[in-house]
Amino acid sequence: MPAVCTVLTATQVYAEGLRQLDTTRIQTALHACPAGHAVQLAANNEKDSFHSGPIQIPSGVGLMIDRDATLYASTDATLYDKGGNTCGVNAEKGRTCMPFITIDKARGSGIYGDGVIDGQGGQIVQGKTETWWQMARRAQREKNEHNIPRLIEIKKSEDITFYRIRLRNSPNFHVTVSQSDGFTAWGVKIDTPADARNTDGIDPISSRNITIAHSYIRTGDDNIAIKGGNSGVTENVSIINNHFYSGHGMSIGSETNSGVRRILVKNLSLDGTTSGLRIKSDASRGGVVEQVRYEDVCIRNSKRPIDLDTRYDQKAMGDKIPVYRDIVFDRVHSISAGRIVLRAFDAAHPLSVEFKQSSIVANSPQLIQFANLTIDQRNVAITDKADNVVWDASSGSACANRFPEFPAHTPINFRPQLTSQQAQAYTIDNVMRTTGPADKPVIDPWNPLQEDLVNSANLPVDYVVDANVVADGKTQFTTVQAAINQAVLDGRQLVAARSNKPRLYILVKPGTYRELMYVPVTALPITLYAEASDAQKTKIAASAHAALLGSAYIHRYGAQFAQVDRSIQEMYASLKDRPVIGTSGSAIAWIRGHGFQAKNITFQNTYNKDQVDTNAECPNTVCGATAGTAPVVVVQHQAVALMLEGADKVQFDNVRILGFQDTLFLKSSAIAHTARSFFHRSYVEGNVDFIFGDTTAYFYRSEIKSLGDRSTSYVTAPNTNIRTPYGFVFNEVDFTNDGSTNALAGKFYLGRQWFHTQKCTPYATINVVSYRCTLADLDGYQAPIGTISKKVLETVGKTVIINSRIGAHIQAQHPWADWNKKGSLAFRPVQFSVSDYWRNLLDAGLQPDQELGYRDPDSLAPGVAASFLGEFNNVQLTPSTAARQQ
Template identity: 35%
Template sequence: MYACLFFLAEGLRPFRKAALCALLCCTLSSHAQDRRSVTEPTLPTTVCTTLEPRSTGNEAARLQAALNACPAGQALKLQRGPLGDRFMSGPLRIPSGVTLWIDAGTTLAASTRPADFDTGSGQCGRIDALGKGCQALLTLENTEYSSVMGEGEILGQGDQRMEGSTETWWQLARRAQREGGKQNNPRLIQINQSRNVVLYKIRLRNAPNFHVVLDRVQGFTAWGVVIDTPADARNTDGIDPGASEDITIAHSFIRTGDDNIAIKALRGPSRFISVLDNHFYSGHGMSIGSETNAGVSDVLVRGLTLDGTTWGLRIKSDADRGGLVERVRYEDVCLRNNRWPLSLTTQYAKGAVGTSIPQYRDIRFQSVRGQGGQPELQGFDEAHAHQVLLDGVHIEGAAPWKVRHTRLDTATPASPLPDCTARWLPFPEAKDSALPAPTGQVLLVGPGRPYASVTAALADARAGATVRIAPGTYREVVRLQLPGLRLLGEGATPQDVVLEESRSAADTGTTSKSAVVFAEADGIEIHNLSIANRFHEEHPQVTQGAQAVALYASGDRQRFVGLRLISFQDTLYAARRACNSGAACPPARQFYRDTVVIGAVDFIFGNALAYFDGLDIYGIERPQVIVTAQSCQTEGEVCGYVFRNSRVHADAAVQHIVLGRPWRALSTVTFLDSELDGRVISAGFIDWNQENRLPTTRYAEVNSRGAGAVPPGTRQPHMHTLDAAQLHTISSANRYLAGSDGWQPERSEP
């Protein structure tokens, strides 16, 4: 049974009245939830087309053509490839019955060019009185059984400067707030007048505006979705069902700069909604409103954990946009670090005038445990007083409740409180960061940071400094000349941070001087970024002096992890510093892991002692591409290349892949446990300009796989066979690169 507490508006004095209790203890609907039988979705079984990124520019036309050609019931799958893991795009429309599948490790990123999203008004990227000048990145309109799925990411780039502007999308939103206007920023996903739409496992990040908006949708499931945007990013709601029915949002993680979920009812009622077993972090909480004009009803929120949201369980409206909100059930809820853990307010816009009076009735809080904050239950007036049931609700350490124009029921006996101990989970980050922990001096590069360029930061750096680089493209030449320097890209993928220039041997005088990044000192590390020499892209017809190095590495004990190195001729110069002592020159030990190297001619070359683990080696554009040009030249010289667990392949223009040619007479290269494309030539290696160097080379191949693998003895006749001791040495970078000081480059990052 229930005990009724009636709070008088004037004195907040409780009265118990049996008659009132009988009146208020109406039966809550047993259908206060999605009427469908909803189970976990599954990934598609039929894929119409699989696409890999083709360029760094806007690929919307290519993606839209593939979506349009995909039959209903099938999926367009986006996956990472040798040219990257990111598709840049303007607005896309998903046809009825089609699934957009974004594979793990793949990103669909919104263009930062406002004109790409403009609706025709010319206002996208500007401030006006309406805020309706941009299309969404993804629109589903008048569709049935369409989906967005996969463990990849949709990236809004709200934190990036708009093309042609000095502001980011989010900075525009803040300026609009100060100026009393509305920002024209694109939403991430807009779903209009559709049925049975599914979002499954997808990660949505940094939307310029709302992440997911539903308008007049019948049947929608979001399951296992992750939404991640900073707490200070204005108007970045997570999921907003509006004028929609039969909605389930389950097993999802949401942190954002506005409402984590906001149920609205502007152009029609919203009802039969289930919010089940979700985790919210920063944001404005589990909201209903502010637009409740057409009525919200039959909502079940169960198993919700709110860890650090400003508001917790919240219903908000005012006299300008109010309506009836009824049959709302909150069950098994854990809250902590919330300023207002429970909030039912009818004065959302202060001083709002109108006749659309909000009224909330049959609102039940059952098994709710919170910590701190101040609950507020404030109705509009006595004629529209809240009707609320509290059944097993305890907010430990809360400030005195603000209660006004509210009729409260309490359950006797009360339902048990939830055990929240195991429910405070860390937010699921995009990946387990491989970046090493900073030590010593840390210099921050990026918009709004102390340094606008890497070069500027390095001017103030000391030996052993760490330079952390925010996502963005930095067109500059970078020279690392102090021991122990570390460059760390702070994006979710190496593609998020790009160091680029356009330089060639003809421009700079020699191949070695054409690099974009020079890693010249010992102990240098570079992690999680892209280095691109754009010379060939910008001068495709130039062939003389066209060597264009992306990374020139010449120091000892250097580590390069999670990079993308992009050029055409001579992409990676893995070399040793020049000296005059021949074989006595100290070695340059270098370790490369999980790195993509893109090129066409001799695109991994030099005389370092280098170990490449998990490389993706990708040839481009020429009929024949040549991977290595190693240059050991004297007996006793400590140098050579080992490629372990790597992949050698190429784009469609390539007919033949050559594993290498000897730049010097003792060229030393081993491929170990690697996957070879079927276009790898049967000889494997070729000579250097008919200079008969092959007889003295030290080329070896062990345990290759893939269509390009051949039986032992099939390659050119001068291939070496490695004995057990040699195989033992090359099977580990720690052994191959140990040297006299016992260096261990395969260490795990802290």
């Protein structure tokens, strides 16, 4: 593959209709691309389609199409018209349409990638009532010419390469190579229906030094047709290791008047072609075809397995007599009955053909005329006609396993489903069973549904928080943090005194407590709860965001931490001297204590909830005009409502967690270290990455609401380590939305895998000359070279959703998104399993075994850990069903 000069990402979805043309965008990029580089067309999640009129690839420049992207040719005939307004019109004169892609007078250009170029030959032509193919059939009936564009024309060029690209549904010929020196098609797939007229696969015309290898072609006309027309001889053609399906076969002709010579066809299978190995011409266009070798060829289900005919058009007149000589069939086998045609023009111009170790099915019909044959060193001269020449009878054994299936272009399943057996691994008991390092897990069975938090109607009371009473500093408090502080102190003393008290309980009376709440590692676990079952009545709320200055943080909240235990002060001190507090510093409730519980309480980051904090939005720029004169531009920052950091066996029952971006942060204490949390009958809302982190978290019988104040939303952003068995699990959860216009557009996502602390991406190029991203111990980037560490590569992100209802706001076909766009430093493709991870490393040029020390994928992430993203037994609501249920 050539280096990439520019990445263009798709903006359209085919199923929604191709409403805009990308012609100018693509052509401008191609013209700006330096020689030796390529313009890359890439999918952007579900947006996978480019739509264009005719384009030209300049000399030395490539066009690269990613696996999940498709370039569609417009069906607007006027775009292809050469000036006579006859493109798309059947008439006496043909060839009045420009091709979709032209490579003219170029050197070193090419088309690359595993994506698709689709000519839309079967679609209705814009403004007409027929498809391109229907026009062609009507022209055949009416005996006139169809003016239809070819897909790709290469003219007067040198050293052109097509690599791995898939071409389909061409209106006319797929690829013609005329008057060119040097063309290679390698690993190309051509796929067009068998009844699409004049849709030749690849036609070398008056060209030389051609290689077509490892390709698969099924189409409606010649799979390959080598022509030597008026513009000169075609010579030095190698057709090696290919497979043909429907079509008219491996053809030479019909134009041979300038000559065709030195042709090698080797290791070819033909399955279902009308003709197999075919040379065709007649007196109006004939010439010398010589030095043609067919080796290791298998043919089945062909009407004419061998078809060398000098009377292609029985009515043709002229003096250009076809001559076929020095034609060799070596180990050619026809394994099903079909007509054998070896017909020279007359006795003065006999065929010269040799057969070596070749075989024909017994009793195959024959038409042999004016031929000098050598069959395994046996000379057979046919001076007039014969129909009883004897060949070795084919048994078919020589062609065993020689007919592979056509490699279907199966799009990635962007919504993988677990089997029922796989889903059993995601029960509460299984997910909550272990803790500690992933490579040395600690067995610690835990079923949160058996805890008193869920089952007891009357929890104990050790402390009461009530803003409307006078605090006594021992059991009665007006702030939540003061009660937490006392519980930390008392818990330490109780453990020292060897008390058998299992935990401490803090009852919070209804009200809104505008404060931060920090819970350090505690000697005894703490339960924080309200008696009212309506969690909205008891709220812990404050405003903080990732861009908040450390000085502003001190000003707002410093007094709250002046008289607290050192373990809480350490949490505060870790933030106060930062220039900005960052995402983790923005948490309103920050939990480090193992076994922490909360019930019937709301945790809210009020940043931009009540009103837009314009001062905080962009301190160094102008957000917008003042209210009343123009809309204020709202730029959200990360603003965490609840953060769990390294806390294990943490449990929430009937809580509400409110924010926008990064609402709930679930953070392990160390890489690949399992910390468990459980959310039951709870509610979380946000807009972007609003449940994120690398712990093991279970959401059960809860609601997750996507807010549509942005045009794009991601529910989850897991960065689970590849060795950690479980990431986020959602079971019997309703994924809902706020009914906003953006949400109802149905283009939100269940999640994207957080490419944690990335500085560069090895998974794609970016629009920087000489860009590279290589493996190293540290992550960094200084244009154009970056490094990425193993630990970042291994933050794969895991989320499984089972037995849940997924609202119509979620993209139905593509609910899991890439991390950022291809072409950006932060790009990483969505990865559903360890197999994807392994393949992506290889595609990035990394060696998983040698550079990363992995033995194989199974040892890297065995069992349930091998699955990153998956679903089971979910109900996906559509806009119509959602409307009926509201």
